[in-house]
Amino acid sequence: MEKKGLYFEDVREGDEAPPVVVANVSRTQIVKYAGASGDFNPIHHDELYAIRAGNDRVFAMGMMTAGFLSHMVTDWVGDGNLRKYKVRFATRVWPGDTVTCKGKITRKYKKDGKNCIEADVFAEKQNLEKAVIGTIIAELPGKTASGAH
Amino acid sequence: MRKNQIKTRKENAMPIQDLIGKEIPPFEFPIERGKIKEFADAIGDDNPIYRHPEYARKTPLGGIIAPPTFTRTQVFWRPGPSNFEIAGLDRRFVLHGAEEYEYFQPIFAGDILTCTTKITEAYEKEGKRGGKMIFVVFESTFHNQRGEKVLISKSTTIQTGGVVKN
Numbered sequence: 001m002e003k004k005g006l007y008f009e010d011v012r013e014g015d016e017a018p019p020v021v022v023a024n025v026s027r028t029q030i031v032k033y034a035g036a037s038g039d040f041n042p043i044h045h046d047e048l049y050a051i052r053a054g055n056d057r058v059f060a061m062g063m064m065t066a067g068f069l070s071h072m073v074t075d076w077v078g079d080g081n082l083r084k085y086k087v088r089f090a091t092r093v094w095p096g097d098t099v100t101c102k103g104k105i106t107r108k109y110k111k112d113g114k115n116c117i118e119a120d121v122f123a124e125k126q127n128l129e130k131a132v133i134g135t136i137i138a139e140l141p142g143k144t145a146s147g148a149h
Numbered sequence: 150m151r152k153n154q155i156k157t158r159k160e161n162a163m164p165i166q167d168l169i170g171k172e173i174p175p176f177e178f179p180i181e182r183g184k185i186k187e188f189a190d191a192i193g194d195d196n197p198i199y200r201h202p203e204y205a206r207k208t209p210l211g212g213i214i215a216p217p218t219f220t221r222t223q224v225f226w227r228p229g230p231s232n233f234e235i236a237g238l239d240r241r242f243v244l245h246g247a248e249e250y251e252y253f254q255p256i257f258a259g260d261i262l263t264c265t266t267k268i269t270e271a272y273e274k275e276g277k278r279g280g281k282m283i284f285v286v287f288e289s290t291f292h293n294q295r296g297e298k299v300l301i302s303k304s305t306t307i308q309t310g311g312v313v314k315n
Contacts, residue, residue, distance in 0.1 A: 035187070036184070036187040038222055038225025038226060039222075039225055041240060054241075061245070062248075067192030067194075070216060071194040071216075074194070074216070079196070080210045080214065080255050082252055083252055084250065084252070085250045086248075086250070087249075088246060088247040089245050
């Protein structure tokens with residue numbers, strides 16, 4: 001199963017990415033990200049600590065959701081094609097939330113002979129609140145430049 | 150221990166702007182194949198380029214690469230005080246505000262990166278719901294073992310006036 005990504009000739013401004021859905025985020029998933037990243041801030045896995053700090057319960061690391069979103073982006077634009085990825089964290093993701101990652105091309109252009117696209121990307125919760133909002137720039141392969149024609 | 154030399158903001162009358170220009174000594178950050186797989190698992194990404202050498206070799210990139218946000222883990226690998234401690238922030242009230250990456254070269258499993266970080270912005274702002282908010286931006290530049298610049302990342306940390314309810 002080769003991951004192909006996009007060709008510059010095939011995309012248009014306004015095109016949308018195939019969404020990536022992460023259903024029912026669990027505490028186990030948060031702990032898994034803690035182990036993988038090394039982020040052992042107890043606010044993300046220790047319920048008592050999180051409550052004593054004034055939260056209702058533990059919540060996911062922003063970077064975990066940014067990771068879900070980057071998965072959507074790389075599946076869409078292809079491996080190694082991302083040039084900029086910029087996100088801000090707007091609201092938190094709690095255990096039980098379902099996160100849907102989406103993207104839409106806002107600009108297609110050539111710069112210094114390179115095929116570039118810009119897109120708006122975001123990770124949205126089941127209540128349509130956006131948890132992570134961002135933009136990307138990717139450099140896409142061209143069909144002719146690859147020698148296919 | 151160095152940790153004990155870090156003062157919290159309360160004990161420390163220094164204006165927040167004085168943090169600008171503060172540097173974290175460069176350190177080596179090895180890109181390990183096992184950690185890449187673990188990280189890809191944790192973000193639910195089943196892409197074989199993060200796992201299978203045979204598959205990865207046949208792609209135009211030619212090897213297992215790190216996912217786009219993998220290098221953020223440097224802050225937990227790095228020796229010495231944490232970003233919170235360096236900026237004198239209270240981690241109970243710290244939120245991750247924003248994150249930005251500019252990619253120059255692919256980062257491969259087996260690479261040994263050198264990471265250099267400095268604080269490029271630090272300021273206070275009145276929060277919407279009252280209370281002062283502190284913003285600190287850490288900018289990191291990563292070079293690989295061949296001296297090539299592979300990545301610049303910017304991370305914005307926010308300390309709120311208290312617990313944020315959403």
